Amino acid sequence: MPVKALLFNIQKFSLHDGPGIRTVVFFKGCPLRCRWCSNPESQEAGLGTVGLGGVTASNRLSADIRYYTVEEVMETCLQDRPFYEESGGGVTLSGGEVLLQAGFATALLDRLGEEKIHRAIETSALAPAAVWQECINHVDLLLIDVKHYDRERHIEGTTVSNEACLANLQTALDRGKNVLPRIPVIPGFNNSLEDAEGFARLFTAMGISKVELLPFHQFGEKKYEDLGIPYPMHGIPQLHREDLTEYRQVLIDRGIDA
Numbered sequence: 001m002p003v004k005a006l007l008f009n010i011q012k013f014s015l016h017d018g019p020g021i022r023t024v025v026f027f028k029g030c031p032l033r034c035r036w037c038s039n040p041e042s043q044e045a046g047l048g049t050v051g052l053g054g055v056t057a058s059n060r061l062s063a064d065i066r067y068y069t070v071e072e073v074m075e076t077c078l079q080d081r082p083f084y085e086e087s088g089g090g091v092t093l094s095g096g097e098v099l100l101q102a103g104f105a106t107a108l109l110d111r112l113g114e115e116k117i118h119r120a121i122e123t124s125a126l127a128p129a130a131v132w133q134e135c136i137n138h139v140d141l142l143l144i145d146v147k148h149y150d151r152e153r154h155i156e157g158t159t160v161s162n163e164a165c166l167a168n169l170q171t172a173l174d175r176g177k178n179v180l181p182r183i184p185v186i187p188g189f190n191n192s193l194e195d196a197e198g199f200a201r202l203f204t205a206m207g208i209s210k211v212e213l214l215p216f217h218q219f220g221e222k223k224y225e226d227l228g229i230p231y232p233m234h235g236i237p238q239l240h241r242e243d244l245t246e247y248r249q250v251l252i253d254r255g256i257d258a
């Protein structure tokens, strides 16, 4: 019986999920509940969603939500090999949270490695330590979203503590893995200059010298409407690159390339 995973999308020609042109494989299921989540259909670990009609609501958002084998995913990923080679790209596993289906993720990463395709994962790093330590051995680049430096604020925004996430991030750094921490900058949650100072203190203590800022966007709002669930970020203006100039400068002034 081949190992299978529940995915909600496979997106080709992405330019925002690691270097070069990439295929992004979206895993369904996430242990966090971020208020600003732009993929609410990804959160429930089963075929249904948090919204109106379970499978029906899911399928209204994406007909691609189903179980896949490793070879099915590989078939799609291999179609774009020339683009990866031309652009320095590859495949990124994203979600939801990839590590909720770590056995499948590891098997897929191994197959990609056999084909010499660059492998990245986008993750919150929330996983049992043993699962994390195994999975990171099979990845070329870890894109880790650090949502807040403060434990209580992290719980307020995501419903879970940041302790395991930060411990796993530190493990990856200590093991010399290729890690790019990213801050999703969210209005009213972590976008003040004091917050930038807080992140700078955390990253300095962890030995991190480079981060990426991800300005808040409203791309997910329509999905909440389709799912019939309230959107906590309704009416909150998007952030643009220029809105983060001072925020970024705080990090740069503390020696962190942002």
Ligand code: SF4
Pocket (backbone or CB within 6 Å): 030, 031, 032, 033, 034, 036, 037, 038, 039, 042, 043, 095, 096, 097, 124
């Ligand atoms: S970690 Fe990502 S997928 Fe999970 S709830 Fe937060 S934003 Fe959504």
